[in-house]
Amino acid sequence: MATTLKDVTDSALDLGRDVKDSAEQFGRAASGKIDTAREQASGALRDAAASVRKGSARIDVMAGSAASRLDAAATAVKDADMKSVSAGVRRFGQNNLGATVAFAVAFGFLVGSAFRRSNKAA
Numbered sequence: 001m002a003t004t005l006k007d008v009t010d011s012a013l014d015l016g017r018d019v020k021d022s023a024e025q026f027g028r029a030a031s032g033k034i035d036t037a038r039e040q041a042s043g044a045l046r047d048a049a050a051s052v053r054k055g056s057a058r059i060d061v062m063a064g065s066a067a068s069r070l071d072a073a074a075t076a077v078k079d080a081d082m083k084s085v086s087a088g089v090r091r092f093g094q095n096n097l098g099a100t101v102a103f104a105v106a107f108g109f110l111v112g113s114a115f116r117r118s119n120k121a122a
Contacts, residue, residue, distance in 0.1 A: 093100040
């Protein structure tokens with residue numbers, strides 16, 4: 001019986017060593033997989049950050065351009081007065097006489113049609 005107990009003890013010790021070795025191998029494998037996943041996640045986050053930076057730079061450029069256009073429009077509206085507007089229209093009419101006459105005829109026709117319709121409705 002002493003031999004059997006010694007055999008069982010030796011078998012238990014061998015089994016314990018095997019379990020310990022297997023647990024160590026499993027731990028190393030799991031650690032390697034976790035490290036790989038961590039590195040991949042880190043790379044993906046860096047790529048996403050670069051993409052956001054690139055997109056925000058484009059948005060900044062577009063916003064700056066839109067703001068500049070709005071400033072220019074505000075300045076034009078602020079600086080415009082009726083004298084300069086009418087002088088510009090007069091200059092356009094003198095330089096483009098045919099287009100001005102065609103516009104005046106079309107405008108007169110539309111106004112006349114509107115008056116005629118309002119007289120028929122009354």
